[in-house]
Amino acid sequence: MQQRFESIEAVVDALTPDYPVYCLRPAALARQAQRFIALFPGTVLYAVKCNPHLLVLDTLFAAGISHFDTASLSEIAQIAGRYRDATCYFMHPVKSRTAIGVAYGVYGVRHYVVDHRDELRKLLEETPARDLTIVVRLKTPPDPCTVYDLSSKFGCDVDTAAGLLRDIAAAGCEGGIAFHVGSQCGSPASYTTALALVGHVIARSGQLPVVIDVGGGFPAHYAEADVPRLEEFMRAIADGLSALGLPPETRILAEPGRALVADACSLLVQIQLRKDSALYLNDGVFGSLAEMALSSLRMPVRLLRRGASAVRESRAFTLYGPTCDGLDVLPGRFELPADAREGDWLEIGQLGAYSNALATRFNGFYPETWVTVES
Secondary structure, X not given: OOOEEOOHHHHHHHHOOOOOXXXXXXXXXXXXXXXXXXXXXXXXXXXHHHXXXXXXXXXXXXXXXXXXXXXXXXXXXXXXXXXXXXXXXXXXXXXXXXXXXXXXXXXXXXXXXEOOHHXXXXXXXXXXXXXXXXXXXXXXXXXXXXXXXXXXXXXXXHHHHHHHHHHHHHOOOEEEEEEOOOEOOOOOHHHHHHHHHHHHHHHHHOOOOOEEEOOOOOOOOOOOOXXXXXXXXXXXXXXXXXXXXXXXXXXXXXXXXXXXXXXXXXXXXXXXXXXXXXXXXXXXXXXXXXXXXXXXXXXXXXXXXXXXXXXXOEEEEEEEXXXXXXXXXXXXXXXXXXXXXXXXXXXXXXXXXXOHHHOOOHHHOOOOEEEEEOO
């Protein structure tokens, strides 16, 4: 039975945990999912890679998300085995032949993405019928306001995309166009620019796509990330789609991950040793905090203590993880009460995205305890 608590303080009082604890707010997660569904002019696919925990998936499914951006056969199996009415989309541009065959034959997946002729050939060879919707992933220009640029690895140029659309039509399949402006996108104009490129592909291919997939990239409002509101991204997408003059039956997809889950989960960690201005925690960059080391994103941190208050004066601390590797340290310094000590807890907020999904078992440390919190 899932443990439920009124607050983070109640988690500390009841468990006094010397292990990391993920604290999920299901109500906040459901609200954000329903908000995105209400604002987006199409079908919302949750990007499973962002956070595949069953508590997260169950909450999103109950909130109305039944379509999923899956990037591997294991993700497809997880979704298909748990939700009878869910639809999986195999949205990784590079897939093994075995994965294609099993996704099609066992799990009934009919939506795939490609960005190269050899991948299209592989897909057509490994599927027995032409009841596929094949979406061509278009490369988008990098934007300095985006934290993670994905175009260096995936996506094709306009001419290649146009040729692939013609090949998909010639093979008897339905074709579509997709793009991804990069994770934690800070500029709504990135979507407008990408949709203008979609218009060039349509013009050069002579093919009307049945699907336009605007991908993910929708940002979370981290402490030091000045990003526009979700409504501004939706207006930019609506303007870009309007300029294309698409038939009304064209399906519009989005693949949000971070924007849905980031704010819905925090992590409770414990200080296990203090050395002057260094605090040693029971989770770190090889566990839940990888993204804090890999990016410029800063998550909020606060100290909790049972039975007594911390001093008001603050001090800048370095935070180390539990492994024996010197790389296991968070970048920058963190302002915390100056008397922070062994046995205190830190709540690190906004860790719903790319936290447990990136955790390793290095040195035998692995965060796996989850609770739900109402407030």
